[in-house]
Amino acid sequence: MLDRLNQAMEHIEDRLDQSIDVAELAHIAVTSEYHLRRMFSALAGMPLSEYIRRRRLTVAGAEVLAGDRTLLEIAVRYGYGSGEAFARAFRTVHGVGPGEARRTGCALVSQPRLTFRLTVEGSSSMRYRVVDRPDFTVVGLKARVPLVHVGPNQAIIDFVRGIEPQSRELLEKLSDQEPHGIVAVCDDLDPSRAEGTELDYYQGVITSSAAPDGMSVLPVGAGTWAVFTTSGPAPQAIQELWRDVFTQWFPSNPYRSRPGPEILRTRLSPGGTEADAELWLPVEREQG
Template identity: 45%
Template sequence: MIEVLNRLVDEIELSSGGQVDIDVVAGGLGTTGYHLRRMFSSLAGMPVSEYVRRRRMTVAASDVIDGEDLLTIAVRYGYSSVEAFGRAFRSVHGASHGDVRRDGGPLRPQPILRFRLTVEGSSAMEARIIEKPMFRLIGHAARVPLIHEGVNPHIQQHIASLPIEAHARLKAMSSGQPRGLLQVSADVDPDSTEGSELTYLHGVAVDADFEVPTDLDEIAVAAGPWVVFRTSGSYPAALQSAYAASATEWFPSNPWRLRPGPSIVAVLDRAQDFSTATCELWFPIERA
């Protein structure tokens, strides 16, 4: 995976500021655009689209300083107008192209990324592979923004809005792995852009032929393998660390990749104030 990510970076540089079709690049490297985007954002700390934009504006800065016609520069880097180019330029460098042309700066260049293998995994992640037939996730869903660190207040608000009896009702419907009340994230932006919207479902897993009550939302889940990580400790910090470690340690070391589908958190045990918890983190996967 490290080699694949570095090849992607090379393709971005070869594009000279043009458009990069991630799905085409991924297919040529023997993986999928979905998995490549997810791994890039997890390891680089930014979506690949953001990295492309930053590199594009880094290279464009030299053309601006050289005094070339601004519309010509804008079109070269994929913008239809000087105004659109100017907004992108300022968002990266914190200064207008006029200021940079006049003063030579300030500039905030984006260095070329290089992914390197470091010695990790001194303590193995506890994981197991499970093959599951088609099933459904049912419950109460809401659209919420993605937040990378800490408790998501929008999810908290959604759960708090449900009456107490709704939780017991859902738990009684649970009929398969993962068991119990679940935290489901679906329709997640493959770039994992913070602030992008996802579907959060507070619910349970049921068999594919389960008759779903009309007042509940549902997500149909295709048959296939899943990787399940167990994590224990401070909540949600330990769980978020497991998300990160899956990208930095487990996926690069194992012949599996992510496939489209929801991620699921099952809380197996927790402190009364939810300050600590033992959880399972489920990801849909396929052979790499």
């Protein structure tokens, strides 16, 4: 998988001054467009679209400083419809406009080319299972929250803290399918997975019961799920599980992520310092 992903990165480099079709990148990587975006975001820590934009403006920055082309020629070459649009994008990445950069020769920001490598650390094995599930239903309380890549998500923290104890007790009683108990469910994420884009976040349960008044329902279609488990210090163990799934498990196994909700079941120790976690991700087998 990583070799094919690196071939897609090379394709980006060859077409920085042309249109880049994500569907074509997915074809080169021999995977789906959905999985390519998901995999890239997890490995690189930024959306694929943001990486392409930063690489274009890195190369464009070098041309601005070189002074061989006019600023408008550079803008058009790298896909901007006007000098103003190019200047705005340039300033967002480099902190200065292209005209000022050319006049002063100031230092610019560089987005390095990315190359992906699999690093094997230690000899521990990841605990997982793959299960086929018929369709099921999530019932619970829902909030629309922003996506946060690093650090706590205050919107989620405030939402969970605001749930009444009696609502949690009611949900616990409704749980009758695995993963059992109250779970965190993320759904309807923006394909770019860019910082600040919004998603539906549920505190809910998997149940065959009807939803009580005031609660939301999320129907989930039948499909295959990869289920990962971990135990350790909170929240590090959970954060490391997400990292290891995308940096180790997906590159080493014949599966790719598919559209669908992502489900996390967490049980904390009485002091809140240790966690047992179970992560459910929708997957499908890679073709070929």
